[in-house]
Amino acid sequence: MAIELTTAQALQLWHDVNLELVRDDQPDLTSRQTSILLTIYLEAPPHTVRGLAQKLGVSKPVITRALNAMGKLDLVRRRRDDEDRRNVLVQRTVNGALYIEYLADMLARQAQGVRP
Amino acid sequence: MAIELTTAQALQLWHDVNLELVRDDQPDLTSRQTSILLTIYLEAPPHTVRGLAQKLGVSKPVITRALNAMGKLDLVRRRRDDEDRRNVLVQRTVNGALYIEYLADMLARQAQGVRP
DNA sequence: TAAGATAAAAACGGAACCGAAATGAAATTG
DNA sequence: CAATTTCATTTCGGTTCCGTTTTTATCTTA
Structure with missing residues (x-):
């Protein structure tokens, strides 16, 4: 079940969101x-x-800075990998899950409102 | 014909876009x-x-600066209003229309790919 | 026509982000 | 065990964006 969306509908949805x-x-x-x-x-x-x-095709410092910013907002959390302590594992937070939920509901609601 | 989209589908679409x-x-x-x-x-x-x-609920300098940035990219153009020369009318450009078209096609293509 | 109102831009200091290069810490290799 | 590689972060100079305030230009009105 693919989502059929005209380009005009897609633009309007993008605008509204x-x-x-x-x-x-x-x-x-x-x-x-x-x-x-x-x-x-x-x-x-x-x-x-x-x-x-x-995955994003950007440099690592970009990720580090984004994690700093989203960490301040309590949307994600860092944890050192105990297996290989050079690694940082990025983890979810309760607050991040709430934000995702808000986003998902808003998107679904806006999609619902798309006119033919 | 409203667009029915589960919250999970909406999130996936948002992510992919x-x-x-x-x-x-x-x-x-x-x-x-x-x-x-x-x-x-x-x-x-x-x-x-x-x-x-x-419309956006932001200050006017925010608009001025965004118009500067998008003007540099040739996505929009300013024109003085001849009726009231205090006003600036923001107008479309060919390049802006091309960008919009790219955006619309990409959005429709991504929506097409949404899995049930 | 002088005074006030309105629209947009400019100026200002502060915060965030960029790419590139350097650094620190941990793992791997010879 | 010394040298190298790898992972993430920090630092650097430069750019952009923010909100607030001030300035400039134009219109309205008393």
Whole structure:
């Protein structure tokens, strides 16, 4: 069951979602931060800085800084890998799960409102 | 014909779209810039700095700066309003229309790929 | 026409982010 | 066990964005 969406509907949905993200009082995440956050919450662990950098096609410092920012917001958490202490494992938080839930509900609601 | 999308599907779609935006070599727009751009291209003119600021719930300098940035990318253009020369009218460009088209196609393609 | 109102931009200091290069810590290899 | 590799972070200079405040230009109105 693929989702059939005309390009006009897709644009309108993108517009409405972005507008709500700007207008709400949730923290504003960049595309990179959003990609990282959703990768962590949608894909199976473990998630390392190196792995995330490869998946997104960006440098490792970009991941480090994004983790700093999202760590401050309590959306993700770092933990040293005990198997290989060079690695940092990125983990979920309760607050991050709540944010994801907000995002998912908003997206589904906006999609619901798409007009033919 | 509303678009039915589970929250899980919505999240996956959001993830995939953001990931592609990070990975492509198109200019990276912020949520605010995207909202402004799509407002200009989806809603009827005229578009003024003041009107855009109100619609997005942000200050006017935010709009001015976003227009500077998107003007450099040739995505939008300013024109003085001849009726009231205090106003700036924001207008579309060919390059902006091409960017919108790229965005729309990518979104529709990603939506097409959503799995039940 | 002088005074006030309005629209946009500019200026300012502070915060965040960028890519590239250097550093620190831990594991691996010869 | 010394040298090298790997992983993540820090640092650097530069750019961009933020909110607030000030300035400039234009219009309205008393």
